[in-house]
Amino acid sequence: MLWFTEQHTPNVRFSIKIDKQLFSEQSEFQRIDVFESEEFGRVLALDGYLMLTEKDEFIYHEMITHVPMCVHPSAKRVLVIGGGDGGTVRELTKYQNIEKIDLVEIDQRVVEVSKMFLPKTAAALEDPRVTCYYEDGLKFIRHVEDEYDLILVDSTDPFGPGEGLFTKEFYGNCFKALHEDGIMVNQHESPFYKEDAYAMQRAHKRICHSFPISRVYQVHIPTYPSGHWLFGFASKKYHPVKDVNWQAWKELRIRCHYYNCPLHAGSFALPNYVEELLRDVED
Amino acid sequence: MLWFTEQHTPNVRFSIKIDKQLFSEQSEFQRIDVFESEEFGRVLALDGYLMLTEKDEFIYHEMITHVPMCVHPSAKRVLVIGGGDGGTVRELTKYQNIEKIDLVEIDQRVVEVSKMFLPKTAAALEDPRVTCYYEDGLKFIRHVEDEYDLILVDSTDPFGPGEGLFTKEFYGNCFKALHEDGIMVNQHESPFYKEDAYAMQRAHKRICHSFPISRVYQVHIPTYPSGHWLFGFASKKYHPVKDVNWQAWKELRIRCHYYNCPLHAGSFALPNYVEELLRDVED
Numbered sequence: 214m215l216w217f218t219e220q221h222t223p224n225v226r227f228s229i230k231i232d233k234q235l236f237s238e239q240s241e242f243q244r245i246d247v248f249e250s251e252e253f254g255r256v257l258a259l260d261g262y263l264m265l266t267e268k269d270e271f272i273y274h275e276m277i278t279h280v281p282m283c284v285h286p287s288a289k290r291v292l293v294i295g296g297g298d299g300g301t302v303r304e305l306t307k308y309q310n311i312e313k314i315d316l317v318e319i320d321q322r323v324v325e326v327s328k329m330f331l332p333k334t335a336a337a338l339e340d341p342r343v344t345c346y347y348e349d350g351l352k353f354i355r356h357v358e359d360e361y362d363l364i365l366v367d368s369t370d371p372f373g374p375g376e377g378l379f380t381k382e383f384y385g386n387c388f389k390a391l392h393e394d395g396i397m398v399n400q401h402e403s404p405f406y407k408e409d410a411y412a413m414q415r416a417h418k419r420i421c422h423s424f425p426i427s428r429v430y431q432v433h434i435p436t437y438p439s440g441h442w443l444f445g446f447a448s449k450k451y452h453p454v455k456d457v458n459w460q461a462w463k464e465l466r467i468r469c470h471y472y473n474c475p476l477h478a479g480s481f482a483l484p485n486y487v488e489e490l491l492r493d494v495e496d
Numbered sequence: 497m498l499w500f501t502e503q504h505t506p507n508v509r510f511s512i513k514i515d516k517q518l519f520s521e522q523s524e525f526q527r528i529d530v531f532e533s534e535e536f537g538r539v540l541a542l543d544g545y546l547m548l549t550e551k552d553e554f555i556y557h558e559m560i561t562h563v564p565m566c567v568h569p570s571a572k573r574v575l576v577i578g579g580g581d582g583g584t585v586r587e588l589t590k591y592q593n594i595e596k597i598d599l600v601e602i603d604q605r606v607v608e609v610s611k612m613f614l615p616k617t618a619a620a621l622e623d624p625r626v627t628c629y630y631e632d633g634l635k636f637i638r639h640v641e642d643e644y645d646l647i648l649v650d651s652t653d654p655f656g657p658g659e660g661l662f663t664k665e666f667y668g669n670c671f672k673a674l675h676e677d678g679i680m681v682n683q684h685e686s687p688f689y690k691e692d693a694y695a696m697q698r699a700h701k702r703i704c705h706s707f708p709i710s711r712v713y714q715v716h717i718p719t720y721p722s723g724h725w726l727f728g729f730a731s732k733k734y735h736p737v738k739d740v741n742w743q744a745w746k747e748l749r750i751r752c753h754y755y756n757c758p759l760h761a762g763s764f765a766l767p768n769y770v771e772e773l774l775r776d777v778e779d
Contacts, residue, residue, distance in 0.1 A: 222535055475765035
């Protein structure tokens, strides 16, 4: 029997029974694997870390997208950094008012492999509003000013190719690249295992340094370490819960499997131990 | 190297590195194991299923206890069914207004082993308000009427010794055993993997049959399958969010690592796919 095993920590393993390996390649940046599994459908792994499965990717992609889109009443120009699998772009294309989606993915092969093996996730990359830039997000953002309503940082973990997307310089440049009512949402690691919690604290500290409003919200992602995952919500103007016109979002009639407005509000209510980890690095 | 591995489904394994096995015994009802681990501290397993770890048991025990205790303004008599490890009792003993805690655990050896190997979890079993009955909860509750303010069903999964605690007869008898403003909270399985979701639906259908108010709330429990776990909140009178005096609870100054009032409210906001699974069995 073939098992894909990820070490969530040196002491914890999560294993998925694999029917077969569909693809494997060492790209310029990382190792890319695609597996077929009975439990989760297709599985994408980068450098041996599980990035998404067809069974639960809707949770990650809905929650990174619809939370800020519900808060921002008229987002038209959106930048996605990372996210070469196309899942975040797919959710964005559900909004008719969005005019322009720029995707900056360092590794063109991730986009190509996703189009080939993960069509349900990658399909919307063909939407005419989408432009793909195969560049380092850290470099791309340096020369952008007052350009976007929304930046979604759909990154890997803070080592390897994704490392630059967790730096103070990067967050500062995202602030500069946003309009005066802009929002940045980022993949924010997890509070439970020690190393993930440290990465979460470090990111929060740096984002607080750049943005006046910086909150964190939580989701259940069963295939990520501990299943308890966080997103960061950093904003120039809008509070993620108090400044929301819920009715306006409902009238868009966007179909979701995970996201809804009460869940959006509830996801910003964090356990005490998480609040304490965050407070420890504020100011 | 020694690893404790639980099959979350036939296709998914979760493994914890074990320093050593501290205890193993086949009791009259089940196999009981205690392990020492670096990542999670001590681990209790029944029939090979992970019941609790010292690292994350606070989440389960706080959330099964403080949610109903915050809703019920003056609970004095509480029945815990299952829960031989003592964690739920520990949380209950934080309330001075509780006068009587009855614990009905089918397997006396679970209580004895927990007292021996899990002192942080089991300590409050010595509280003078606690009486332990070593009986089948299903039989115990049959002859009880109008006796409790709160029943916490801290059961194992719906097979083996815990099976009777998921039956229509059991929920009906819990209703009868409660005062006119009583609340029952139960371990309600998980929505993510197919078999767990089926158990969740079946329990919800049966509870709806007995109680006028039946809601479900969610928590992050990293060591349980998918990490996405549910509790059922079944009530004769009080709604779990609308009928709560949050200020009164805060004034009790009970220290928690996970639970807080906004999180309590937020935990009843469920993902669409979970709401749909529940609605499918309501009528």
